[in-house]
Structures are given as C-alpha cells and as structure tokens.
Amino acid sequence: MYHEDPVIAETILDSVADGVFTVDSEWRITSFNSAAERITGVRREAALGRQCCDVFRASICESECALRETRDSGLPIVNKAVYVVRPGGRRVPISISTSLLKDSTGRIIGGVETFRDLSLVEELRRKLEQRQSLADIIGRSAVMQDLFELLPAVAASESTVVIQGASGTGKELVASAIHDLSARRGKPFVAINCGALPDTLLESELFGHTAGAFTDARRDKPGRFALAEGGTLFLDEIGDISAAMQMRLLRVLQEREYEPLGAVKPVPADVRVIAATNQDLPELVAAGSFREDLFYRINVMTIDMPPLLERMEDIPLLIEHFVGAFSHLQNKDVAGVSEEVLETLMGHDFPGNVRELENIIEHAFILCSSGLIERHHLPRKLLEKIRPSMVRPPGATLQSIEAFHITDALRRHGGNCRAAAEELGIHRSTMFRKIKALGITVPDQR
Amino acid sequence: MRVAVPICRCRVSPVFDVARRYRVIDVHSGRITDQADHVVCGEPCRELMELAVDQLICAGITRELQIRLRSHGIDVMAGFCGAIDEVINAFLYGRLADGDFNMPGSEWRHHGLPMAQKTKG
Numbered sequence: 044m045y046h047e048d049p050v051i052a053e054t055i056l057d058s059v060a061d062g063v064f065t066v067d068s069e070w071r072i073t074s075f076n077s078a079a080e081r082i083t084g085v086r087r088e089a090a091l092g093r094q095c096c097d098v099f100r101a102s103i104c105e106s107e108c109a110l111r112e113t114r115d116s117g118l119p120i121v122n123k124a125v126y127v128v129r130p131g132g133r134r135v136p137i138s139i140s141t142s143l144l145k146d147s148t149g150r151i152i153g154g155v156e157t158f159r160d161l162s163l164v165e166e167l168r169r170k171l172e173q174r175q176s177l178a179d180i181i182g183r184s185a186v187m188q189d190l191f192e193l194l195p196a197v198a199a200s201e202s203t204v205v206i207q208g209a210s211g212t213g214k215e216l217v218a219s220a221i222h223d224l225s226a227r228r229g230k231p232f233v234a235i236n237c238g239a240l241p242d243t244l245l246e247s248e249l250f251g252h253t254a255g256a257f258t259d260a261r262r263d264k265p266g267r268f269a270l271a272e273g274g275t276l277f278l279d280e281i282g283d284i285s286a287a288m289q290m291r292l293l294r295v296l297q298e299r300e301y302e303p304l305g306a307v308k309p310v311p312a313d314v315r316v317i318a319a320t321n322q323d324l325p326e327l328v329a330a331g332s333f334r335e336d337l338f339y340r341i342n343v344m345t346i347d348m349p350p351l352l353e354r355m356e357d358i359p360l361l362i363e364h365f366v367g368a369f370s371h372l373q374n375k376d377v378a379g380v381s382e383e384v385l386e387t388l389m390g391h392d393f394p395g396n397v398r399e400l401e402n403i404i405e406h407a408f409i410l411c412s413s414g415l416i417e418r419h420h421l422p423r424k425l426l427e428k429i430r431p432s433m434v435r436p437p438g439a440t441l442q443s444i445e446a447f448h449i450t451d452a453l454r455r456h457g458g459n460c461r462a463a464a465e466e467l468g469i470h471r472s473t474m475f476r477k478i479k480a481l482g483i484t485v486p487d488q489r
Numbered sequence: 490m491r492v493a494v495p496i497c498r499c500r501v502s503p504v505f506d507v508a509r510r511y512r513v514i515d516v517h518s519g520r521i522t523d524q525a526d527h528v529v530c531g532e533p534c535r536e537l538m539e540l541a542v543d544q545l546i547c548a549g550i551t552r553e554l555q556i557r558l559r560s561h562g563i564d565v566m567a568g569f570c571g572a573i574d575e576v577i578n579a580f581l582y583g584r585l586a587d588g589d590f591n592m593p594g595s596e597w598r599h600h601g602l603p604m605a606q607k608t609k610g
Contacts (some may be wrong), residue, residue: 083594084594085593085594086593089593089594090593093593094500094570096500096503097503097548097570097592097593098592098593099503100503100504100548100549100592101503101504102504102506102507104497104503104504105497105502105503105504105507105508105509106507106509128504128506128549128550128551129594130568130592130593130594131552131594132549132550132551132552132553132554132555132567133551133552134551134552134553355557356553382556385556386556386559386560387560389556389557389560390560390561390562465518466490468490468516468517468518468519469519
C-alpha cells in the first residue's frame with residue numbers, strides 16, 4: 044500500500060465505488076479494494092501476491108495489457124472498454140484506466156488500474172439498441188440483428204422479395220413481418236404453398252375462376268391474387284412450380300394483371316409478391332428448370348434465412364419464447380428447461396431448424412406440466428443421438444465426476460476393466476481401487 | 490486422449506475465449522506421446538472440434554463457451570493458472586486437483602474437474 048499509514052490508505056480505497064488494484068514491477072497484486080472484490084468475484088486475501096492476469100482475467104490481459112502499454116509508453120489509459128470473466132464464467136463489461144506508480148526518485152515501482160462495472164449501462168444500452176424480436180421473429184444473434192435491421196427497409200419498398208432458406212427457418216414469418224411493417228399492413232396477407240398443389244389446381248387457386256370455366260365451376264371463385272388485393276401474396280416453394288405456371292406468373296408480375304380461368308378480360312392486380320424457396324434458384328435456372336426471366340423478375344431482393352445451427356446462441360431465447368407460448372396456450376406452469384436439457388439442445392444440429400426446436404418443446408409439454416423441463420421429457424429419438432458422456436451433471440463433486448467417467452468408460456468397453464483403465468490412462472489396480480471406493484457397479488462383460 | 494491448453498507467455502492464458510495459441514498434447518497411459526502449438530484463427534469451439542480435442546484445461550472461460558464445448562463432448566477443466574509445463578505435468582500426474590494451480594475465486598472448482606491420469610501409488 045503506497046501510503047504512510049496502510050490502514051488509512053485501505054480505508055480510502057475501500058470507500059471508492061470503482062475497483063482499484065495496484066501491482067508491483069513483477070505484475071503481482073499489492074492492493075485490491077472492496078469494489079475490485081465485488082466486480083471480479085475474488086477476495087482480497089486470494090488476490091494479493093498473485094499475478095494480476097490470473098485475478099483480473101480481462102479480455103485484454105493476453106494481447107494488449109493496459110498496464111503493460113502504460114509502462115511501455117508512459118501514457119495513462121483512460122476508460123478503455125473491455126470485459127472480465129468472473130469465477131463461474133460470467134462476463135462483466137468494465138471500463139479501465141491505468142497509470143504508473145513511481146517512488147520519490149521517479150523510479151517506476153508498479154502500476155495502478157481502476158475499473159468501473161458497466162453491466163447496468165451495457166444492459167440498458169443493449170435493451171435500447173437490440174431487438175430480441177421483430178413481429179414474431181425471435182433472435183439476438185448477429186445474423187438476426189442484421190435481418191431486423193434490413194426488414195423495415197425491405198418492407199418500405201414495393202419490390203418483390205425472395206426468401207431463401209431451409210425448411211423450418213421461418214420464411215413465412217419473415218414474409219408476414221415484411222407485410223406487417225409495410226404500408227399494406229391494413230390489407231390481407233395471403234399465403235399459398237405452391238409445391239403442395241398440382242398445376243391445374245394451383246392455377247385455379249392463384250387466379251380464381253368464373254362460373255362455367257370447367258365442369259364443377261358452378262359459381263365465380265376468387266383466387267389468391269384477388270383475396271390479397273391491396274395486400275401481400277406469399278408464394279411458398281416457388282421453385283416447385285411448373286414451366287407453364289412460371290410463364291403465367293411472369294405475365295402477372297410484368298403486366299400487373301391476370302385472367303381468372305374462364306374470364307374474357309384481365310383483372311388488374313395490386314398485390315405485392317413475396318416468394319420463398321428452400322432450393323437454390325440460381326442452380327435451378329442453370330439447370331433449366333426455372334425461367335431466367337422470372338428469376339430476375341422476382342429476385343429484386345433476396346433474404347437468406349440462416350439455419351438454426353448458425354445461430355445457436357438464439358436457442359435459449361427461442362426456448363424461453365416457446366416455453367412462454369405453450370405455458371400460456373396449455374395453461375401450464377412450466378418455468379423453463381434444466382441446464383442439462385439446455386446442454387442437450389445446444390449439442391443438437393437441428394436439421395429441422397426452429398420448427399424442430401418448437402416441436403421438441405411441444406413434445407416436452409405433453410410430459411411436463413410444471414417446474415423445469417428435464418431430460419426425460421425430451422423425445423427419445425433426440426436423446427439417442429446425444430452420447431451420454433456428452434452431458435455431464437452440473438456442479439458435481441470430484442468424486443461423482445470421477446465415478447461418471449469410470450462408469451461411462453466401463454459401459455463403452457462392455458465391463459472390461461482393463462480396457463476402460465487403458466482408455467482413462469490409469470493403472471488397472473487403481474481402476475479396481477476406485478471402483479470399490481466409489482461403489483461403482485461393473486456391467487457384465489459382453 | 491487429446492488435451493488442449495491455451496498458452497500465453499509460457500503460462501496458461503487468462504481467458505480462453507480470446508486465447509491466440511493452444512498447446513495440444515496427446516496423452517496415452519499418462520505420458521505425452523505428441524505435442525504441438527496451434528495458432529488460433531477461428532471460433533474457439535470449432536477450432537477445438539477440428540483439432541479433435543477431448544479435454545480442455547484452461548483458466549478463465551465464459552459460461553456460454555463452456556456449455557457449448559461440453560455439449561460437443563469436450564471436457565472442460567476451468568480455473569487453473571500457472572506455468573504451462575507445470576500445469577500439464579500436474580494434470581499428467583493427477584495433481585491438478587491439489588489446489589496449487591487454482592485460480593483465485595472458489596467458484597471455478599465447480600466447473601470441470603480434473604481426472605487423475607496417473608496415480609502416485
């Protein structure tokens with residue numbers, strides 16, 4: 044402590060709201076105030092005498108240590124934004140300032156670092172800047188933030204949009220969001236899956252027909268274009284439509300009018316078209332199965348929906364959303380998912396994307412009526428894909444972890460202690476001793 | 490078994506999330522059979538998966554990254570600091586749990602626990 048009376052110096056430092064620590068010339072901590080304890084989660088007694096990077100664990104310790112920079116340049120650093128990792132792994136945003144400590148002769152004897160907890164400021168800023176949802180689209184990942192930023196501009200234009208993405212990524216949600224954000228929001232949003240209907244039926248569905256147009260057409264029937272008049276028509280699976288339908292669609296988009304089946308004159312269409320596909324349209328064009336002119340007509344703006352695997356950080360938020368939605372719908376009191384379930388879900392690839400996650404939570408709701416969704420509430424097929432050793436009990440004791448590893452190794456080797464010991468890198472006699480001490484039941488050898 | 494330890498100036502890197510180099514060792518029957526230093530150029534979880542690492546020994550690590558690694562089957566032993574050679578030796582001899590290399594802050598001990606690779610007796 045660099046004060047004549049250490050007690051007074053300590054009292055002064057402890058009265059400061061910011062974290063303060065000092066180091067000697069060997070980067071060992073020489074003082075550590077109360078706020079530093081609170082922010083870093085490390086007790087003063089544990090911090091004193093230790094290397095500052097082992098205590099502070101800041102994002103810059105390794106590559107651009109602020110105190111080192113100050114020592115080398117002689118210049119203080121003021122309010123540099125970094126983060127520290129607390130014991131347990133919580134990331135705490137802070138701002139740091141540094142300066143050198145010199146003795147009465149001007150010799151450098153160490154440094155002082157002060158830091159301020161920015162958690163609250165950061166949280167408020169994030170809440171202001173970041174949307175966790177737009178319309179019904181949920182996500183805080185960078186790709187979803189980019190999408191949220193893009194959608195209002197897309198909605199404001201009248202251009203045709205193509206949404207590309209695998210099944211279950213939320214293409215219709217995006218189309219609906221564009222409609223809701225646009226000036227057409229007071230008018231209908233009509234969706235049709237083009238891939239689900241045969242050509243003749245699709246034509247009638249899209250453009251409608253007049254009475255007598257064909258055998259069973261007893262009266263006029265408006266098509267989806269007519270139903271979406273003034274609003275938005277969402278054409279899902281557009282890559283699946285036939286060459287003849289592509290031609291008809293192109294004409295509507297070019298002429299802004301269409302002819303219902305059996306009609307004698309065209310009907311004007313004031314409809315914004317949003318198309319979606321899970322196929323690669325340029326590839327279909329190259330293969331000759333999708334008209335190039337239609338592709339360029341609809342492909343004014345392309346939105347790529349990322350698979351869930353590319354935005355895994357959104358999973359906790361999506362889970363929270365689905366749990367809330369199903370709790371409300373099914374009048375259940377489910378609080379969320381256990382840490383083990385979260386780990387299991389984070390380890391899954393989700394080939395079915397967000398829809399698959401939604402189905403998993405819905406499945407769990409059938410088996411779980413209150414409390415936390417546990418592993419046994421998850422679909423069996425999902426659990427079979429996850430190796431038991433990939434999920435570990437959180438907060439377990441050393442003994443239980445050891446028992447877990449040994450049991451797992453024994454199971455994998457069909458009860459063969461020699462092989463299990465070999466895999467774990469321990470001697471066979473040690474293995475037997477541990478099996479006995481930990482009360483492990485050895486499975487019968489295959 | 491393949492083990493990775495983030496390294497910075499011959500010590501275990503203070504924060505794994507931003508480490509720039511890993512020492513990767515192959516351990517068989519309590520002995521190192523191969524080792525190399527790997528310069529990090531991508532996302533840490535993906536890097537460790539591509540290196541086929543089974544176990545990570547590190548100092549600080551954010552909870553999110555730890556969960557992600559564990560969900561991909563990578564065992565995480567967090568909260569260990571000190572000279573990298575000494576930490577690796579302690580791991581090989583099953584002495585990592587003795588406390589000599591614990592980072593300050595007791596909560597680390599609940600995350601990833603060392604497994605004896607070779608007992609003294």
